[in-house]
Amino acid sequence: MTQEAYVTQGPLTTEAGAPVADNQNSETAGVGGPVLIQDQSLLEKLAHFNRERIPERVVHARGAGAYGxxxxxxxxxxxxxxxxxxxxGKQTETFLRFSTVAGNLGSADAVRDPRGFALKFYTEDGNYDLVGNNTPVFFIKDAIKFPDFIHTQKRDPYTGSQEADNVWDFWGLSPESTHQVTWLFGDRGIPATLRHMNGYxxxxxxxxxxxxxxxxxxxHFKTDQGIKxxxxxxxxxxxxxxxxxxQRDLRESIESGDFPSWTVQVQIMPAAEAANYRFNPFDLTKVWPHEDYPPIEIGKLELNRNPENVFAEVEQSIFSPAHFVPGIGPSPDKMLQGRLFAYGDAHRYRVGINADHLPVNRPHATEARTNSRDxxxxxxxxxGAKNYEPNSFGGPFQTDKPLWSATAVSGATGTHEAPGHxxxxDFVQAGNLYRLMSEDEKSRxxxxxxxxxxxxxxxGIAERAVNNFRQADGDFGKRLEAAVQALRG
Incomplete structure (x- = not known):
């Protein structure tokens, strides 16, 4: 059989050839509601994306970690x-994995890229994973766009290199990225060390x-070492x-007894205030202004023990935002909703179905009791324990006590945009961030x-990219346009 040429023109389809009606918004239970499992286009896209590389992580491959x-x-x-x-005063053992996003396992540390800040709490009610970054925002607000975004950051399928065309074409066509891109290309885009950056x-x-x-x-995790x-x-x-x-700096600082630490803060919004807040509080491309919800200090995180084996404990460590404990749960954040599926699915593919049994991943302060086998x-x-529930042989049983509280939903199912506020x-907070910078910071x-x-x-790609920053701030756009024109001749 001869191989036919791949057709790139025409409607976008699923792997089975069905046309995709909406590739920008995942299907939710009403406007602003949780994402539905019946959105097979979303699940197929995320599941396929998680299996694109064997065996290193597709994203966050380059990492370092420590216990604390x-x-x-x-x-x-x-x-x-x-x-x-x-x-x-209560203490909980933790494991923190830092990582770059776009680079592969052998890439350099000192690059312009967000840093993953994935934290595992080994609690008495099971492991709680908090999967964040060193920035309080992200490039996109819906998980259905995540594979497309990462494809632009990775190597082009033809050239084998990261291509500026791909990066700026996507960012220019996705104006919600303007805020995060302003963070990334500002001074905090390349931390001096993992110890000298915040986590969120x-x-x-x-x-x-x-x-x-x-x-x-x-x-918020505010570094006690200061920002560098x-x-x-x-x-x-x-x-x-x-x-x-x-990686070397983190390991050597812990070896020498210079334990890095972070002051832990939270912003808290009563649930009733979300619907009428001035912008969508579940939009990952936005921060909550501190004047609206001041950060409250609640704890201290310290890293004080290095892994004994990087592969066993850093590379095989897994984190999933779906790992909740009683008292903590998800929100309607559409990026978070997609990650509740995608992270666990990635680990089952990459490390294996029993990844949670590995020492770094299993609960340390309690015991996991499941009916999963083989x-x-x-x-x-x-x-020889029975592997079903309910049973009459003393097996584990359900508690009838949900981990989190139910939230109301309304409206018809569909691929809705997030509710408007x-x-x-997409531009206000990027402009605010620019105006907070000193003149030297703006120039850089x-x-x-x-x-x-x-x-x-x-x-056209360059002009569209500049225009997003122009909409954030007139001076920002004017200076950037002049600088780009000077370099492009």
Missing amino acids: TFTLTRDVSRWTRAAFLSEV GSHTYQWNNAAGEIFWVKY NLTQEEANKLAGEDPDSH GFLYDGRHK AEDS LIENLAGFIAKVSRD
């Missing part, structure tokens, strides 16, 4: 019934208390001379952006 301790310093019982947050939960999560009341929450960054020139030199600079690397831990905009931001945009092959 979280200590609660404030009573938060009015907002959450989570057991590990129940008593001031980024998404909005649910906290619920003993009375069943719901609060929406955002997490690299210029592009410093990073270029360091990446060539010492590609393992961040599969790759199954260790026979259940011996009075001040929703313009230089970093212009150097990359100038590499695109088509004037």
Whole structure:
């Protein structure tokens, strides 16, 4: 059989050839409701994306990690019934994995890229995973666009290199990325070390208390070492001379007893305030202004023990935002909703169906009791116990106590955009961020952006990219346009 040429023109379809009606919005239970499992276009797209590489992570492949301790310093019982947050002074063992997003396993550390900040709490109610970044926002607001976004950051299928055309074509056509791109090309785009950067939960999560009341929450991890960054020139030199600079710095600081730490803060919004807030509080491309919801200090995170084997404990560590504990749950954030499926699916494919049995991943303060059996690397831990529920042989049983509180939904199913709020905009917060910068910071931001945009092959792509920043701030756009034109001749 001869191989037919791949057809790129015409309607986008599923793997089975059915036309895709909406590739921008996943299907939800009403406007603003949770994502539906019946959206097979979304599930097929995410599942296929998770299986594109064997065996390193498709994203966040380059990583470093360490064990530590979280200590609660404030009573938060009015907002959450989570057991590990129940008593001031209580300590919980943790494992934190840092990573770059776009680079492969052998790439350099000192590059312009967001950093993953994935934190596992080994609680007495099971493991709680908080999967965030070193930025409080992200490039997109719906998980259905995530595979497309990452494809633009990875190697082009024809050239085998990252291409400026792909990056800026996507960002220019996705104006919601403007805020995160402004973060990325500013001074914090290349941290000096993993110890000298903040971490964020980024998404909005649910906290619920003993009375069943719901609060929406955002997490902040403020580095106690102070913020330190690299210029592009410093990073270029360091990446060539010492590609393992961040991993080495973290390991050596812990070995020497100089334990890095972060002050943990949360922003808390009563659930009733979400519907009429001035912009969508579940939009991952936006921050909650501190004047609206001031950060509240609740604890301290310290890293104090290195892994003994990088492969076993860093590469085989798995994190999923679906790993909740009683008192904490999801929000209608559409990026988070997609990740609830995608992260676990990636780990089942990459590490195996029994990945949760590995020492770094299994609960440390309790015991997992499931009816799952067999599969790759199954260790026979259940011996002859029955593998179904309910049973009459003393097997594990359901608690009838949900981990999080129910939220109301309404309306017809469909591929809805997120509900509109009075001040929703893809550009306002990017402009606010620009105006907060000093003149030197603005100059470096313009230089970093212009150097990359100038590499695109088509004037239209460059003009569209600049226009997004122009809409964020007139001065921002004017200076960037001039800088790009000067480089492109």
